[in-house]
Amino acid sequence: MNSIGLSRTTTLRLPPALGRHAGLAAVLLLICLYLSLRSEVFATTPNVVNVLRQVAVMAVLAAGLTVLMAAGGLDFSLGSQVAVVVAVVARLLESGAHVVVASICGVLLGAVFGLVNGLVVTVFNVAPFVTTLATATVLDGAALIAMQGQSVSAGGALTELGTGEVLGIPYLLLIAAVVIAGAAATLRWTRFGRDALAIGGNAVAARLGGIAVPRHTVALYVANGMLAGLAGIMLLSRLGAASPGTAGLHLELTVVAAVVIGGTALHGGNATVAGTVLGVLLLGVVANGINLLQIDSFYQSVSVGVVLLVAAVVNQLRHRGRH
Template sequence: MTALTASSERLRLALPPGLSRHVGLLAVLLIVGAFTALRSDAFLTGPNLLNVSQQIAVVAVLAAGLTLLMTAGGIDFSLGAIAAVTHGVTAQLIVAGVNEWTAAALALALGAAIGLVNGIVVTYLRVTPFVATLATSTVLGGAALLIIDGKSVSIGEALVPLGFGEVFGVIPALVVVAVAVCAAAGLMLRWTAFGRNAFAIGGNEQAARLAGIPVARTKLLLYTLGGLLAGLGGVLLVARLGAASPGTGGLHLELTVVAAVVIGGTALHGGSGTLVGTVLGVLLLGVVTNSINLLQIDSHYQDVALGAVLLVAAITNHLRGRPH
């Protein structure tokens, strides 16, 4: 056993059970963070760390919903587009005079409704999830631009407590919401019958059906929950930016979410996944993006890095899932 292997094994044993299976991902995160800290004095400052946490909050919310869905063997490529639509709807409702929190609630309901439609198409019409949700994403991408007429729509001082508020005068409200969502999703996945059903469906859907698990209903609820959280992500976006703008959300956000979930170890074929891994994946992508900015590397490398990391994670995911 090499010294590096021995060190990794000691680190694995020293970590809590939820983190020990992600020792490799945690090591990469620490290495990237250490490298950036050595090259930029701004990296470990309070303002920068708070900025990173706010930037990844929306990704974390969407990734929590996708983790639950992918654990059951599903996929939804429309989450970023749902966020784009709901952030535009929220802004337009507020501009039209609707109470800010009522507008936010309506956006959540819209997101859940779109997720429900996706679930019906996939579950009852048996359209391949990739095709169904990609089609939905395309439709919603155009709808998002139509809703705001391709222009920025300012919400003024609305939703300031959510977008710029702080809990205990230190923790951004956006981060509190993201942590609460991820914690709730993690508890649901690990400690509830609903979570166990998701694992069973992802592991072997036919066996789960024969075991009496309500497969169709569970998948329908998962797609609806994913849409609801994407709607919440849209509300968080407009609250943080103070406006709805073209290009916000959409496919790039969706790919970032998928990358975070896959990097976190959730199996593409279903049956395996943890919120701890997803959170680490979100953190890694956030730190990489922040590092690129701080080190003044060409911003185009951000997409290159995202694609490369996703490819490596997908290959690793596939190799992990192969029978030995």
Template sequence: MSVKTLPDAPDVAGPSGTPRKRFTPGNLLHVPHAGLVAVLVVVVVATVLQTDSFATQANIVNVLRQVSVTAVIAAGLTLLMTAGGMDFSMGGNVAVTTALGAQLLSHGHSTGFTVVASILLATAIGLVNGLVVTFTKVAPFVATLATATLLDGVALLILNSVSVSIGDKMFAFGNDKVLGVPYLLIVAIVVLLVTALVMRFTVFGRDAFAIGGNEHVARLSGINVAARKLALYGITGALSGLAGLMLLSRLGSSSPGTGGLSLQLTAVAAVVIGGTSLAGGHGTVIGTALGVVLLGVVANALNLIQVSSNFQPVSVGAVLLIAAIANEFHKARSARR
């Protein structure tokens, strides 16, 4: 006797009449940022099991305050990298901004004047980067890395290689809260939100995606690529200045080594692990925010479980390397589709 094999049951139709896909655990791999969220949850749970100090309100507020500076830098970097650009001098720009701000405040200048002067200088630095990259055709990596080295030296000259305290000036901005939320976090959220809206709903944002996807085609379609690039580097400069002032207000002083390469690499790592393409054409602010939080939590966890601070740069470097490799695998996979 032959046995008839019943056909597979059809997918259940959705409201529109189209077949509804069955849920499988593998589908989670296609949920945006699911992997990043999963890693963040694992790190948080593991840290909570290791130490009681992690889940306290004071520690959570401290972590959020610390990552706010990185988030502002990373927001500008996300927009720039989406357009195929790169700025390795943002950490150096922060160093110069904190040094200048500290000197101005310590010599009796008003907070308003200090804020304006610092952000104008930072924006000018960004524009210079933009001019070099756009009109000399020097690779962004090379141009901005050279600028970063120069800025680190300028910061030391401004400080005369000593720490400069600003006393209680700007202390409230860097350390106070409103309804339990740090002012610095509010600023970071606003910057991230505005960046996301610009990328999603404005012509400027769409142009950034187009330039990153194919600069030649973008130029043929009528986009003023040079002007857009110049504006993007100016924005990263301005946000570096804002981040520098945020860092200065939180620390209450500027010292040799404030900002610099460590802050820069953390921001780059956050943007890359968040899903923004190193080659341009794709960027996500939500992913960047998750990347910033993940790196901040990892750094805090290492500190709480008393792992040597020397391992923190190791962790950031490892994360950046893994993210870069994963980015290349993702591009290769997308090209095969």
């Protein structure tokens, strides 16, 4: 009798991580269900693989940005960094450089961009938003200069990376999964990740607690730059050529939207890689649905902007609620 009484008073509780993202996961599932009913192509294996391949670049950038935003940072130049890396790597491959050498140059170039952003933010104490928006403008112009306003073919050097699969899983998705797992592990199990959260929570207290805030911040921007270099190589492998308008600010806004939608705090001190993954999938599915339903592509930008605005408001309300 006692056991029966106890069972009646027991309440079902979701795990914290699952409960936190239950609403976002439900929205994603509802959209997938709607698109499955409206389009016969959406739920097919080729389309699902295509969506995952397309969001892989965004996922790599979003994973790094999640850790950076955990420390109170922000980088609006990631998409522009990708644009320059795509242009430079394509130029190197066109000139006959080995694919490994060109790829290493792309990652190092991204690291340099991140280093510049990090130094300006820490040494000159310029707001991350202003710093990275300025560098984004510079880099957008640099990408056009590198391409001389024309498309640059990468040949077939990166084709296998962009289209290849292992056991039906695209190489690009595997790379994204490794980066995501690394970001999640960094935040949860490493001192570097805990220090990032501490800096985002209160930079002054973190400094008094012995954390080298400037050095840590620069390292985060450099890491994000390197991931931008990797993302540029991944994007070039999928597109096969660098073209004016590739990546840029639109990609960065999409990445920021994915991170904010996932629940990472804009003010720092709180981040969730699992939420970021759901945000990336949501935006990828919406973009794919717009294409399948033959809706004007201009509405994709509208949808991203609206979702970002709503997520930012919800994020801020959640922050006020905690305080």
